[in-house]
Amino acid sequence: MKYTPLKSIAAGLYISIGCAASIATGSKIIGAIAFSVGLIAVILLGADLYTGKICYAHRGDAWPLLATLLTNLLTAYVCGALYQIANNPLSTFTIKSAKPIPLTMLGGVVCGILIFAAVEGYRSSKSILSIVFPVATFILIGGEHCIADAFYFGASGCAGVFGWAWLSAVIVGNTIGGLVAGYRCGRESAAEAGNEGVKCCT
Numbered sequence: 001m002k003y004t005p006l007k008s009i010a011a012g013l014y015i016s017i018g019c020a021a022s023i024a025t026g027s028k029i030i031g032a033i034a035f036s037v038g039l040i041a042v043i044l045l046g047a048d049l050y051t052g053k054i055c056y057a058h059r060g061d062a063w064p065l066l067a068t069l070l071t072n073l074l075t076a077y078v079c080g081a082l083y084q085i086a087n088n089p090l091s092t093f094t095i096k097s098a099k100p101i102p103l104t105m106l107g108g109v110v111c112g113i114l115i116f117a118a119v120e121g122y123r124s125s126k127s128i129l130s131i132v133f134p135v136a137t138f139i140l141i142g143g144e145h146c147i148a149d150a151f152y153f154g155a156s157g158c159a160g161v162f163g164w165a166w167l168s169a170v171i172v173g174n175t176i177g178g179l180v181a182g183y184r185c186g187r188e189s190a191a192e193a194g195n196e197g198v199k200c201c202t
Contacts, residue, residue, distance in 0.1 A: 001057070001065065003068055008067070008068045008075070009075050011048050011147070012074070013040070015049065015072070015076055016080065018148070019148050021035065022034045023092075031133070035135060035148070037049070038148075039135050050068050051112060052119050053177060055112075056065065069171070077150045077151065077153060080152060080154025080155035080156075083179060089194050093158065097162070104144055104173065107173060108146065108169065108170040108173015108174045109180075110175070111144055111173070112175065112181065113177035114177075114191065115174075117178075146170040
């Protein structure tokens, strides 16, 4: 994997657009669907989003992944801060961060798995609906996406240590979910091919 700053910035921007679209609907269900616009843009336009890239991580990818994550987070946070300037501060992050850390991390794991499902679903079907359904699902059941949460963090008008600590739990959850889903996919492909070097996720 290669770190590409512009693609990483673009991913943070696209997810921020998805967040803003979700907020604009004023509806949980419609908002969940609207948010998927962000991931659709990431996939169709080839941006580098950490929660997608971590699913296909290989040895030696640690530094590019970290750089991608930090760029995604910073971009989304800045977009959120700009959103807060143009609008009233959001209470979304305050509500989210009130959840216990174990539950937050679990929500991150669920999100990581469903992000992988969205990416693989689109790869195999080329259908936008393959992206929409998994993304909308993780939002409706309380999943947490670290880049989206960085946007909500910025839009809340906060910049406290607790917020970043809580966000770290989401990152850990997203990482675990993505790695588990991607690793399982790779092992199943290798078993089918009778060759451990063959992976469906690369």
